[in-house]
Amino acid sequence: MSERFCIALDAMGGDHAPDMVVAGADIARERCPNVDYLFVGDEERIRPLLDKYPALAAVSTVRHTPDAVAGDAKPSVALRTGRNSSMRLAIDAVAAGDAACVVSAGNTGALMAMAKFVLKTLPGIDRPAIASFFPTLRGESVMLDLGANLECDADNLVQFAVMGTVFSRTVLGLLEPTVGLLNVGSEEQKGHGSIRQAASALRASALAKNFRGFVEGNDIAAGTVDVIVTDGFSGNIALKTAEGTAKLYAEFLKRTFKSSLLAKLGYLLAHGAFQKLRLRTDPRRYNGAMFLGLRGVCVKSHGGTDAVGFANAIGVASDLVVHGFNEKIRDELARLQAALEAAALSPESTEAAAV
Amino acid sequence: MSERFCIALDAMGGDHAPDMVVAGADIARERCPNVDYLFVGDEERIRPLLDKYPALAAVSTVRHTPDAVAGDAKPSVALRTGRNSSMRLAIDAVAAGDAACVVSAGNTGALMAMAKFVLKTLPGIDRPAIASFFPTLRGESVMLDLGANLECDADNLVQFAVMGTVFSRTVLGLLEPTVGLLNVGSEEQKGHGSIRQAASALRASALAKNFRGFVEGNDIAAGTVDVIVTDGFSGNIALKTAEGTAKLYAEFLKRTFKSSLLAKLGYLLAHGAFQKLRLRTDPRRYNGAMFLGLRGVCVKSHGGTDAVGFANAIGVASDLVVHGFNEKIRDELARLQAALEAAALSPESTEAAAV
Structure with a gap:
């Protein structure tokens, strides 16, 4: 447009x-x-x-x-x-x-x-989700849901994965964004039933190629995947915990530079470099949570x-x-739906999805 | 001893x-x-x-x-x-x-x-919890559960509050540690049913004086309360998200100091001050997760x-x-139990706890 x-x-x-x-x-x-x-x-x-x-x-x-x-x-x-x-x-x-x-x-x-x-909501989406992007060690990632839905079933999480993928392509310009489900461990048997079911469904879906399974809290800032999918309760806590920790370290940094005369001189010299860091991590740069779906x-x-x-x-x-974000979500969901229906015809995949 | x-x-x-x-x-x-x-x-x-x-x-x-x-x-x-x-x-x-x-x-x-x-488990404790402490803007706080129990009911959360309080007194030396329940907002109507019930029970309990209601993810690093109580799923994600974010900022800092000649000189001058910061935030200093209960x-x-x-x-x-940590938990639980039983005799408090 x-x-x-x-x-x-x-x-x-x-x-x-x-x-x-x-x-x-x-x-x-x-x-x-x-x-x-x-x-x-x-x-x-x-x-x-x-x-x-x-x-x-x-x-x-x-x-x-x-x-x-x-x-x-x-x-x-x-x-x-x-x-x-x-x-x-x-x-x-x-x-x-x-x-x-x-x-x-x-x-x-x-x-x-x-x-x-x-x-x-868009056709194929049961519940909208709140998404946002943030800086990581490897660039920028997107996470959803950040608080719209405190409890999510496997279908919701799969739909979030689709929306996050399209968002990552549309706004962050990634061609093949990788997707992870936020969990308390990377082993298959970990976590709530809904997360394990969502993982099975994603493995059998059109998104399987870019699905990296479970990721943990530390993977968010590490940028292990481009799209982090989670329920709104955990996502909200993770986002705010990251914001709070970033603030804590900014404050520690300020106190450190003020703690001695030498440190103050050091800050004067490094000032230009720190201006760049400040720009990069400026929360205003990451302002704007999208209501997707x-x-x-x-x-x-x-x-x-x-x-x-x-x-x-x-x-x-x-x-x-x-x-044309919403048009792309619609197309992606149609593709996914076709793949899910094809998978449902094959008894093996259905079994895998029920584990 | x-x-x-x-x-x-x-x-x-x-x-x-x-x-x-x-x-x-x-x-x-x-x-x-x-x-x-x-x-x-x-x-x-x-x-x-x-x-x-x-x-x-x-x-x-x-x-x-x-x-x-x-x-x-x-x-x-x-x-x-x-x-x-x-x-x-x-x-x-x-x-x-x-x-x-x-x-x-x-x-x-x-x-x-x-x-x-x-x-x-100790008498009065249904499930043990994993607890750990970490640096905040105001000192050090303790959080539990960090992953032993992925789903917790209100009773579990109340017991965690007791154990966290005793831990904070015993290991961190605080006389009247404040307690908060991790949630997605501070308003009373927010969050899962189990969290809201736990809040009502704590308000009617012997811990009421130091209970600060709901806290959010950013309150963890801010040190808003001394004891953060949460289920093992959210706690694990919050802990690892904070660790990951701290690592990200340490890496940003390193890159910033290496980004120009002036910044490198600045680092040489501020080196002593940064050594102190490194000691303070050394993850090894916060090593040791306690299995409480x-x-x-x-x-x-x-x-x-x-x-x-x-x-x-x-x-x-x-x-x-x-x-004598475990003996103190036993005493505190007995005190709490007495207060809960007294509260149960008063119809008003029972009503409040059922909201």
Whole structure:
């Protein structure tokens, strides 16, 4: 898709909204020249901000609503009472075809509930998943689910593997991304029944060639595989544990450089090199969790991010639209379905899948 | 306990056994002068090693067996066929009263299965848990379970909270350790049913004063609480994810210091400060996962560790014996039981626990 398309922005979601939403869109505008923006939210607050960015204002429209979803609202309550909220109307714009995708830094649970209700899941996908990518020793990997589904059966995990593979091809540009199932050991008998069943199903599937079996927590940062598939409970804990550990080491590093005069001098000399490291590991660079499996592209930005981080979330959404992500998932699922049906005809594979 | 006691060592467990077991015991000997050692394993290989350390040999005995548990043996198979293995005989020595505790760097699953079978669990504890401590922004915290029980009910989690609290007091020296349940959000309605039930039970228990509710993955490294309680699946993934992320940042740091001439000079100046950081975050310092809840002290060392790491695992085992860890768990459980029974008499608390 190289023609112009529109991105709907929940202008009221996030700790620093609407300021960082508008400022972030202006940064994204320079990178994605084919995009129009639809700001949904309190027009009285959005207009004065847009006035500061005339080039952005020229490609933007504002849809006014006084309502917004609270950051701590229960998803079910937000779904019931937030029909006129900026978040809901931004999603509605995608469903109505006014926008190709939506980006919000608001309440994650509410966004997932509304997106699922309004956009529905893709054919062949039972449940959408939250995915994100992050730096590893070998480049970048993607992990899903990060919290949309606390308990997952084998079918869910297989569908996540398909979506993660397509995501890795589409956004990270890998031709043959490898896939691993997060577990507590690499031996076949390890882990919950659903994980072992998913492993059997993947081994018998069209993804078998790139399936690397079970991986463990340390394989995430090692980049052992390109796509890490897990349930939303474990994925959320792994993601946040990694973020917390990264913060801990950044703090240890800071304290170390401040601990003596020589260390301070050393920092002055190494400063340029550390600037590069900081850029590479900047959490804003990895901002933008994708809700995969919906009939529409929906990206969740970190609630506490700034304009730079929000611009990156817009960039991810734009990539998914430009590369026809959802169409590719549909094709891949059809291929997989055909292979699964072929496998079901062969008694040996069925037996293997039931182990 | 200040009189002499004996530590049984599985001399054949671990990648570098028996060499690092004997060398590690010699390092530990200097730190714990009241300890005798019982080496269980292949006497022909152990004797020549002991000859190198006469002071250690003077406080050591060797119990010969030609059998050892393979690193990749299934726990059930090891339990059935390993009755004469070095691991099993070392545990038997604790059950027979010949040793106060056992340390092994062998197969974790086999060690847990054998220790549970031979030593049995403490009264009031349904399942033993694996615990370990690690560096945080605020000091050191302990987390359990790290992989002994993939699925846990609310009772298991409450018992883990008790054991973690006593461990934190005994080994880390905290008077009033705070406790948190690992979850995907801090709101009350988040997470699996078993976690929510455990939270209700802890709020109504003798531990209520120090219970901080739910914590998330990033709270682990932040040191938000002193004791993190979780099921063995999530705990194992969190621990290994943190280890992997720490390794990733150490590697990024190394590459950064090598990336330019100025950075290399900077490293030379800051070298002393970084040596201290390395000591503080040395994984060998945190070697030694405790099997808590057994009628006997059993410590698992990392399989790939060296003599320094193994000596630390011996040190942890020695601390648990010297401070009467198991007796304290028994007392704490009795206190908790009394409080739970008192709470059960009050209809309000029962209702709260059923939410």
